[in-house]
Amino acid sequence: GQNIDQPTEMTATEGAIVQINCTYQTSGFNGLFWYQQHAGEAPTFLSYNVLDGLEEKGRFSSFLSRSKGYSYLLLKELQMKDSASYLCAVSPGLTGGGNKLTFGTGTQLKVEL
């Protein structure tokens, strides 16, 4: 089966750094995705990790440990527009049915002044 856990809500201050964690247990693994979703809008792609380590892309970084079934999304220099839901999703790969993603429930991040 597939199980993905992430915190429901987080609050952080503008200009600060926040780390959103995601743990997963899946029948197969072909990569982990992070998406950002503003209320009522489509999710937009942030990052993809398939190998262990840190992937950096501007203010956003994502880390993966396959042995621990763990990932985090790191957001630096927070801005008010970063207030959104952050979705962790796992691709099970061929053993689990191709690239159909399994999503966590999302972490609602609120950035305050």
Added chain:
Amino acid sequence: DGGITQSPKYLFRKEGQNVTLSCEQNLNHDAMYWYRQDPGQGLRLIYYSQIVNDFQKGDIAEGYSVSREKKESFPLTVTSAQKNPTAFYLCASSIDNTRGGEAFFGQGTRLTVV
């Protein structure tokens, strides 16, 4: 510009009616997906298609049907058998269903039963 388009953005359905949600992409993607999103829950997979004229049930396919007659199009029908259809529906596509390609999402259709 390439992208994935869903229509309509808002849809109201009377109980007992079937409704069809449109999803079109011009990204030349082979794989397409339909997800349902409810408040406080993650996206749940309804149906997916890896190639034209082929599709597979996802985790919550009951009460839904799809077709994939063209590569660009993957319409979803919400039938009267779906007991709780009010939700936000998202269509997505990706290059290939076997590799870790990112999924691109449409803007969603918010369906409300009245």
